[in-house]
Amino acid sequence: MLSIRLARKRDADTIAVMSRELIEAGLGWSWTPSRVARSILNRETNVVVADIDSRIAGFALMHYFEEHAHLLLFAVSRENRRQSVGRTLWTWLERTALVAGISTVHLEVRAGNTPAREFYRQIGFTEAETVRGYYRGVEAAIRMRRRVSNVAHSSR
């Protein structure tokens, strides 16, 4: 069964390894266990995990500013993709952002990551600009944005 919860400090290692393998592949390892642990303890950041039968199947990390939030990490394990885990994580984040008074969520995604760009479009993000060399000077990012205003449309 799928359930969403806030991460605990003991989840930091698992999240960091998933980040290295599923998000940062080929770019080094910037989201180390200690950095993830600090984010879990940071009151201005939500680290959220999706459990399936008590095992972490996906996670997201979003940092809150005054009026916007930045979605920094988002991944679902390979074996659990296309089962709406990502969509369910996003719905949790969107509801929380609304309660926090956030109006816009921003993110960057690797330009070559076509599946993620399509996923983000499906959950309502639009592509705003390309940022050349964003990843270690070698890979471009697509900057995407989504207004957060209506829970009724949260699944699309």
Ligand SMILES: CC(C)(COP(=O)(O)OP(=O)(O)OC[C@H]1O[C@@H](n2cnc3c(N)ncnc32)[C@H](O)[C@@H]1OP(=O)(O)O)[C@@H](O)C(=O)NCCC(=O)NCCS
């Ligand atoms: C992007 C990612 C998070 C999507 O997670 P997911 O749980 O598989 O997504 P969902 O099942 O909720 O998909 C929702 C919709 O998004 C779209 N979508 C998701 N994955 C897609 C893909 N590989 N190709 C095309 N569309 C896709 C589909 O419209 C899908 O709906 P459908 O399955 O009913 O057709 C996942 O593929 C992933 O972890 N990728 C590696 C890490 C990554 O790239 N993270 C984002 C950058 S930080």
